Amino acid sequence: MKIAFFVNDVATEDSEFTTTRLALAAAKRDHEVWYVGVGDVDYDPDEKLRARGHRGDYKQGDDLKSFLERTQDDEQQVPIVLDDFDAVWLRNDSIQDLQARPWATSMGVVFGQMLVDREVTVVNDPVGLSRAGSKLYLQEFPPEIRPCSLVTRHLEEIREFVARVGRTIVKPLYGAQGRNVFLIEDENDPNLKQIVAAVKEDGYITAQEFVAGAEEGDLRLFLLEGELMKVDKTYAAFKRVPRGTDVRANISTGGKPEETQISEKELRIVEMMRDRLVKDGMFFVGIDVIGDKVVEINAESPGGMQSVEYFSGIDFGLKICDGLERRVST
Numbered sequence: 001m002k003i004a005f006f007v008n009d010v011a012t013e014d015s016e017f018t019t020t021r022l023a024l025a026a027a028k029r030d031h032e033v034w035y036v037g038v039g040d041v042d043y044d045p046d047e048k049l050r051a052r053g054h055r056g057d058y059k060q061g062d063d064l065k066s067f068l069e070r071t072q073d074d075e076q077q078v079p080i081v082l083d084d085f086d087a088v089w090l091r092n093d094s095i096q097d098l099q100a101r102p103w104a105t106s107m108g109v110v111f112g113q114m115l116v117d118r119e120v121t122v123v124n125d126p127v128g129l130s131r132a133g134s135k136l137y138l139q140e141f142p143p144e145i146r147p148c149s150l151v152t153r154h155l156e157e158i159r160e161f162v163a164r165v166g167r168t169i170v171k172p173l174y175g176a177q178g179r180n181v182f183l184i185e186d187e188n189d190p191n192l193k194q195i196v197a198a199v200k201e202d203g204y205i206t207a208q209e210f211v212a213g214a215e216e217g218d219l220r221l222f223l224l225e226g227e228l229m230k231v232d233k234t235y236a237a238f239k240r241v242p243r244g245t246d247v248r249a250n251i252s253t254g255g256k257p258e259e260t261q262i263s264e265k266e267l268r269i270v271e272m273m274r275d276r277l278v279k280d281g282m283f284f285v286g287i288d289v290i291g292d293k294v295v296e297i298n299a300e301s302p303g304g305m306q307s308v309e310y311f312s313g314i315d316f317g318l319k320i321c322d323g324l325e326r327r328v329s330t
Helices: 018-030 064-072 107-117 127-132 135-140 155-167 192-200 262-279 306-310 318-327
Strands: 001-008 032-037 041-043 051-056 077-080 087-090 120-123 149-152 168-172 183-184 205-209 218-224 237-241 255-256 282-290 291-297
Touching: 001 018, 001 127, 001 192, 001 306, 018 051, 018 064, 018 306, 018 318, 041 107, 051 155, 077 127, 087 107, 087 255, 087 318, 107 120, 107 127, 120 192, 120 255, 120 282, 127 135, 135 149, 135 291, 155 192, 155 306, 155 318, 168 192, 183 192, 192 205, 218 306, 218 318, 255 306, 262 282, 306 318
Parallel strands: 001 032, 001 087, 087 120
Antiparallel strands: 032 051, 041 051, 051 077, 149 205, 168 183, 168 205, 218 237, 218 282, 237 255, 282 291
């Protein structure tokens, strides 16, 4: 297969990223692998989507670092035609570009939709991704597996919500990596007005009831084609524990990864989400679970596979590659 990994910027990719693991796994399978940045695409007068692509060549003995360093070499950049590819994997994180490059935030979905029309396999499905990139997407799943939530830009609505449910997490509707995430203790919190003003700078606000046990961290589960990934008896999952009194368990905010076990509770949650995820073309997603509730769905460039690999010693990238091969063949 010819596979392109669509990323924010090829130069800023890191060897520890999940994308690097996916690309290396595909290259090891002798697939033709390319990296394409958001700003590297042209729509030409012949109505083709062309790009300045970086070839990801695997050489015997390559590790993640050597593979990516050679891929990022400017000499590896050549013109390609994306219309001719078997698969394009949208691995750009639109939230990363929201502040500095707002023009880039929607381009993965836009180019992805154009490529689907050209019969290229695109994952995750760009139409589904246009919804799944918002925290509102969680509201489309059964209410018993998600916290009570409010989406608004109005202070008084949030104050009334907190009075109703008690302790509340406030965060941007479009957000990632723990940016502007706050815990509100009650409706009389003296910082509520300032917190709402800060989060509002990122657009709409999500207020989510605080889930018991959040202080102890959350579980990041990786789903492939609606199923919790598993190799032999090992599931693709790990626990994220917040630092000190910080309620955010994100690794980017200092959260600590730990090994975890999967119970029937998590398997039931995945079962209740499977059909909708498959219907929406969510090929590979990460979900964050606290207790018996899903608090986040990560459909845009879900990361953290390095922690799973560290604890399990298993290269799940090869299993994901199997899934992509099946998707393209059908």
